[in-house]
Amino acid sequence: MKDQKPGEFDLISSIRRQKQPLPKSILQSIGDDCATIDSSLLHRLVISTDLLVEDVHFRRAWTSPHLLGMKSALVNLSDLAAMGANPVACLLSLGLPRTDTAEFFDNFISGFLRTCREAGMPLIGGDLSTARQVCISVTAMGTVPEGEPLYRSTAREGDSVLIIGDLGYSRYGLNFLESHSLPGLSDVKVLTELELGTDDPEVIKAVGRHLLPEVHLESAQWLRREGMANAMIDVSDGLGNDLMHILEESHVAAEIDLGQLPGLAGVGEEERIDLALNGGEDYALLFTASAIQLAQLTDRYPGHLPPWKKIGEITGGAPELVLNLRGMRSIYSRKGYDHFQ
Numbered sequence: 001m002k003d004q005k006p007g008e009f010d011l012i013s014s015i016r017r018q019k020q021p022l023p024k025s026i027l028q029s030i031g032d033d034c035a036t037i038d039s040s041l042l043h044r045l046v047i048s049t050d051l052l053v054e055d056v057h058f059r060r061a062w063t064s065p066h067l068l069g070m071k072s073a074l075v076n077l078s079d080l081a082a083m084g085a086n087p088v089a090c091l092l093s094l095g096l097p098r099t100d101t102a103e104f105f106d107n108f109i110s111g112f113l114r115t116c117r118e119a120g121m122p123l124i125g126g127d128l129s130t131a132r133q134v135c136i137s138v139t140a141m142g143t144v145p146e147g148e149p150l151y152r153s154t155a156r157e158g159d160s161v162l163i164i165g166d167l168g169y170s171r172y173g174l175n176f177l178e179s180h181s182l183p184g185l186s187d188v189k190v191l192t193e194l195e196l197g198t199d200d201p202e203v204i205k206a207v208g209r210h211l212l213p214e215v216h217l218e219s220a221q222w223l224r225r226e227g228m229a230n231a232m233i234d235v236s237d238g239l240g241n242d243l244m245h246i247l248e249e250s251h252v253a254a255e256i257d258l259g260q261l262p263g264l265a266g267v268g269e270e271e272r273i274d275l276a277l278n279g280g281e282d283y284a285l286l287f288t289a290s291a292i293q294l295a296q297l298t299d300r301y302p303g304h305l306p307p308w309k310k311i312g313e314i315t316g317g318a319p320e321l322v323l324n325l326r327g328m329r330s331i332y333s334r335k336g337y338d339h340f341q
């Protein structure tokens with residue numbers, strides 16, 4: 001944007017100039033008081049919103065506006081993935097400080113729209129305001145075109161507990177960024193080339209996962225479409241916290257084998273387990289499957305998708321998570337992040 005002090009309408013116009021393919025269900029996009037969706041084309045509309053606040057959810061010194069834009073779209077896609085939904089559209093409300101508005105906005109929007117385009121989730125509306133710090137609110141809408149979404153409340157006794165994706169990397173990457181002062185990250189560099197001052201591939205992967213999470217949308221859609229899961233959630237607050245959500249909503253218990261958790265190589269066992277259970281922002285997919293579903297998964301899960309792994313079993317009884325480490329059992333107690341405690 002050439003103008004150093006763009007107004008609200010310049011910012012909105014710059015979004016409108018970026019062409020976005022629209023699905024048939026979107027009848028009106030940016031430019032009117034409301035966007036309009038033909039809901040009869042959607043069967044089930046799933047909808048979710050997320051709020052990202054500077055210095056609470058991210059630090060501008062540790063990321064770039066472009067990566068932040070991409071991540072803002074990705075974390076919302078992960079919520080759609082958790083239901084097994086296909087993206088339809090999203091809304092974006094931004095609070096921006098008056099300083100470097102244009103530069104931040106241009107780079108943020110280019111990252112945000114890049115991820116939206118890749119996922120087929122056009123941006124169809126939103127709002128803008130000045131604010132002391134950057135605030136980003138994204139509302140994502142998706143569709144489950146037939147059948148039902150995958151809820152947290154439908155795990156059954158006897159199900160296996162399965163996971164797709166990594167655990168603990170994002171928190172490890174965040175810890176690394178917190179303890180190393182790095183120059184501002186460039187917009188154009190790919191993550192493996194970041195000047196992290198280390199060539200340790202696990203550290204590079206961890207920082208990469210923190211800045212740009214891997215979201216398992218395609219795997220999730222396949223699981224729902226093929227009827228391969230009973231309950232599902234995305235792991236955003238640590239495996240322990242998020243599995244507890246399934247257990248509480250489904251009124252069941254579970255036992256997991258800590259030796260099976262997909263965590264970091266190259267850190268001690270205790271740290272690896274703590275990062276997996278209590279880290280955050282992994283965006284792995286956690287789901288449960290009956291014996292029949294598990295047998296079919298083994299036969300039919302597509303080879304090009306990230307692999308699933310069995311980590312435990314759903315058992316009967318009051319919601320409680322049993323941790324098994326080489327036969328030693330303990331009960332999980334919540335340690336994940338709580339904004340108000």
Ligand code: ADP
Pocket residue numbers: 012015029030031032033034035091092093094123124125126127128
């Ligand atoms: P209103 O007066 O209803 O608040 P605005 O002038 O804020 O409308 O917005 C005009 C149009 O631009 C609306 O269609 C709105 O959805 C869209 N819009 C505003 N901010 C954003 C944004 N951050 N991202 C996408 N669309 C936006």
Ligand code: MG
Pocket residue numbers: 126127128
């Ligand atoms: Mg407005």
